[in-house]
Amino acid sequence: MANTKSAEKRNRQAQKRRARNTNVRTTVKTAVKKARETIATKDATKTGDALKDAVRTLAKAASKGVLHKRTASRRIARLTKAARKATTAAK
Structure with a gap:
């Protein structure tokens, strides 16, 4: 429990960031899942579009600091x- 005003503010900020990070992580998981499903179908055009979307979301998550840049890079490569x-x- 926060005792000072500054600690209360930091707690509020942390809650906002946690909610934002959770949303970004969920978006990343969905994009990667869609990409993997389209890869399994082996349809080149759909795979390209889904891969492009997944790469974009992974890169954006890394730039926001939600994912580490090497983690995002590794997932993109795979x-x-x-x-x-x-x-x-x-x-």
């Missing part, structure tokens, strides 16, 4: 690799 493998196997 998604891209899976998409490339799926589309080349379909050809």
Whole structure:
């Protein structure tokens, strides 16, 4: 429990940030899930669009500080690799 005005303010700020970070993380998970589902279908055009969206959301989360930049980079690389493998196997 906060005892001072400044501690109360920091607590309010932390709650706002926590809510914002949760929302961003949820958006990232949804985008990655959609990308993985479209990769499984092996449809090149849908896969490209879903991958683009997932990469954008991961990069944005990293720039906001919700995800570490290397974590985002690793996830982007793995998604891209899976998409490339799926589309080349379909050809």
